[in-house]
Amino acid sequence: xxxxxxxxxxxxxxxxxxxxxxxxxxxxxxxxxxxxxxxxxxxxxxxxxxxxxxxxxxxxxxxxxxxxxxxxxxxxxxxxxxxxxxxxxxxxxxxxxxxxxxxxxxxxxxxxxxxxxxxxxxxxxxxxxxxxxxxxxxxxxxxxxxxxxxxxxxxxxxxxxxxxxxxxxxxxxxxxxxxxxxxxxxxxxxxxxxxxxxxxxxxxxxxxxxxxxxxxxxxxxxxxxxxxxxxxxxxxxxxxxxxxxxxxxxxxxxxxxxxxxxxxxxxxxxxxxxxxxx
Numbered sequence: 001x002x003x004x005x006x007x008x009x010x011x012x013x014x015x016x017x018x019x020x021x022x023x024x025x026x027x028x029x030x031x032x033x034x035x036x037x038x039x040x041x042x043x044x045x046x047x048x049x050x051x052x053x054x055x056x057x058x059x060x061x062x063x064x065x066x067x068x069x070x071x072x073x074x075x076x077x078x079x080x081x082x083x084x085x086x087x088x089x090x091x092x093x094x095x096x097x098x099x100x101x102x103x104x105x106x107x108x109x110x111x112x113x114x115x116x117x118x119x120x121x122x123x124x125x126x127x128x129x130x131x132x133x134x135x136x137x138x139x140x141x142x143x144x145x146x147x148x149x150x151x152x153x154x155x156x157x158x159x160x161x162x163x164x165x166x167x168x169x170x171x172x173x174x175x176x177x178x179x180x181x182x183x184x185x186x187x188x189x190x191x192x193x194x195x196x197x198x199x200x201x202x203x204x205x206x207x208x209x210x211x212x213x214x215x216x217x218x219x220x221x222x223x224x225x226x227x228x229x230x231x232x233x234x235x236x237x238x239x240x241x242x243x244x245x246x247x248x249x250x251x252x253x254x255x256x257x258x259x260x261x262x263x264x265x266x267x268x269x270x271x272x273x274x275x276x277x278x
Contacts, residue, residue, distance in 0.1 A: 006098075009045070042074060044107075078091070085169075123135050132155065147188070201264060221235045246264065
């Protein structure tokens with residue numbers, strides 16, 4: 001790298017696709033493998049040498065107080081005025097003074113990366129500070145965005161692009177990635193691993209199941225008297241019935257007469273069924 005880099009984790013989203021879960025919990029704080037998505041993103045950045053309020057920022061808008069409290073002093077927090085988030089592009093201009101003359105690594109809090117292949121290190125390696133880079137995976141049966149590839153949660157913006165992003169709500173794909181692509185200044189970096197956008201119930205559940213493999217993960221403070229199979233049970237949760245291939249949020253309850261399969265449980269009675277819960 002020939003230019004200094006800081007990072008922004010996007011955590012302001014309203015999480016429409018995850019409702020009703022996100023009526024109670026910001027999307028960025030929803031847990032995968034009993035670790036909030038935001039914490040996973042911060043840990044990934046730290047593993048690549050970016051940590052602390054000088055080098056990492058988090059934006060917040062929807063249920064902002066919960067995000068701010070959760071971050072504490074671990075990162076610089078940019079609270080957007082609302083009522084709606086500024087978007088992936090609009091989140092950057094309010095941070096220009098904090099960014100200074102550095103490049104910016106922008107990551108979605110809801111990006112789940114799992115695999116042994118290169119990820120952010122590959123994205124950062126040898127960067128000239130003049131191009132836009134995006135992490136990518138094969139599109140497969142999803143919508144392709146760049147040839148036969150799709151975006152995998154993280155992008156790298158040079159100072160010249162940061163300086164010209166419009167001070168208005170907007171998205172990076174329109175205001176940064178596509179213009180760079182047209183100018184021949186977009187580098188699409190492959191990620192040799194699995195990427196899930198956990199913003200949908202199906203992918204959020206899939207990420208949780210992947211995080212535990214064929215076993216289950218039960219927080220030590222959870223009370224489980226029922227049956228748990230290939231599931232994730234959060235802190236302070238109570239499972240009296242049976243839970244299979246499901247996620248039980250911290251503090252949630254599964255009653256003795258309940259049998260959840262392929263489901264997400266929040267609180268005492270909020271259930272999102274992904275594929276044929278019985």
